[in-house]
Amino acid sequence: DTEVTQTPKHLVMGMTNKKSLKCEQHMGHRAMYWYKQKAKKPPELMFVYSYEKLSINESVPSRFSPECPNSSLLNLHLHALQPEDSALYLCASSQGKGNPYEQYFGPGTRLTVT
Amino acid sequence: AQSVTQLGSHVSVSEGALVLLRCNYSSSVPPYLFWYVQYPNQGLQLLLKYTTGATLVKGINGFEAEFKKSETSFHLTKPSAHMSDAAEYFCAVSGVLMEYGNKLVFGAGTILRVKS
Numbered sequence: 561d562t563e564v565t566q567t568p569k570h571l572v573m574g575m576t577n578k579k580s581l582k583c584e585q586h587m588g589h590r591a592m593y594w595y596k597q598k599a600k601k602p603p604e605l606m607f608v609y610s611y612e613k614l615s616i617n618e619s620v621p622s623r624f625s626p627e628c629p630n631s632s633l634l635n636l637h638l639h640a641l642q643p644e645d646s647a648l649y650l651c652a653s654s655q656g657k658g659n660p661y662e663q664y665f666g667p668g669t670r671l672t673v674t
Numbered sequence: 675a676q677s678v679t680q681l682g683s684h685v686s687v688s689e690g691a692l693v694l695l696r697c698n699y700s701s702s703v704p705p706y707l708f709w710y711v712q713y714p715n716q717g718l719q720l721l722l723k724y725t726t727g728a729t730l731v732k733g734i735n736g737f738e739a740e741f742k743k744s745e746t747s748f749h750l751t752k753p754s755a756h757m758s759d760a761a762e763y764f765c766a767v768s769g770v771l772m773e774y775g776n777k778l779v780f781g782a783g784t785i786l787r788v789k790s
Contacts, residue, residue: 564717591776602764602780603718616777650717654776662708663778665717 563587564666566651572672575641581669583634583651591615592634593663594626595650603650609634641673676701676767678781686787693737693752695784697765700746706768707748708778709739713761721763724748735759760788 564585573579583592591610595603608616609628623645625637634651648670652663681696699705706725710718722733729741739750748765762785768776 566717600783602783605777608777648715652718661776662720662723663776664720665710667717668715670715 564651564653564664566649566666566669568669569667570670570672572674573638573641574674575643577641578637578639580638581636581649581651581671583636583666584632585653585664585666586632587653587664588631589653589655589664590631591654592628593652593654594634594636595652595665597648597650597668599647607636638671641671643673646671646673676705676779678765678767678779680763680765680781680784682784683782684785684787686789687755688789689757690754693750693755693759693786695750695763695765695786697739697748697750697781698746699748699765699767701767706776707739707741708766708768709733709737709748709750710764710766711761712764712783718764721750755786755788757788757790760786762786 567582593608594606596606597603605618606620607626612628623640627635648668650668651666654663655661677700679698708723709721711721712718721737722731724731724741732738737752739748741748762783764783765781766778768778
């Protein structure tokens with residue numbers, strides 16, 4: 561099973577709302593990633609968790625807050641977003657450190673900030 | 675540092691014709707190379723990968739790619755295009771193996787259009 565699931569599929573939120581995106585994988589992967597993808601652009605890395613610890617934060621604004629409750633789950637908490645944060649948010653996972661393993665992507669959450 | 679250049683933001687082919695999507699990379703270390711496909715409003719699906727060994731790599735849906743170190747290229751091909759191949763294709767490189775896994779650097783993407 562090479563599936564990464566993401567919920568919700570679509571999300572519309574106001575600039576004062578707080579919402580969360582969820583990602584789950586059951587492949588035993590120990591690295592999990594959040595990407596942001598704007599229309600007609602490649603994915604941009606936001607965060608990387610390795611063995612449930614935050615390893616990389618690509619200078620993402622604090623209104624995005626990641627969380628990795630366990631090795632299978634990854635959340636992205638959203639607060640006070642701006643309209644320019646509207647995008648497709650992709651979660652991915654890969655095997656852990658020391659190997660050039662491919663990343664498996666979820667279907668994404670389409671976020672619209674009004 | 676790693677970088678990827680995909681030549682041609684849009685490629686149009688007729689159904690049944692050869693598909694050729696170009697990818698050139700830059701890497702200061704031996705690269706690991708990937709091709710992903712993205713259908714509208716979906717996530718990325720891995721087509722194929724090159725890590726080490728055989729330079730001609732076969733993937734899903736009849737696609738293949740050849741790693742050419744001397745040309746720093748990893749072009750994607752398919753002998754006969756099908757309407758269902760219409761999508762956006764991303765080439766990605768992963769170089770230095772990090773503690774946490776691997777960091778992918780994506781090209782800008784190529785949108786493939788298949789004409790009937």
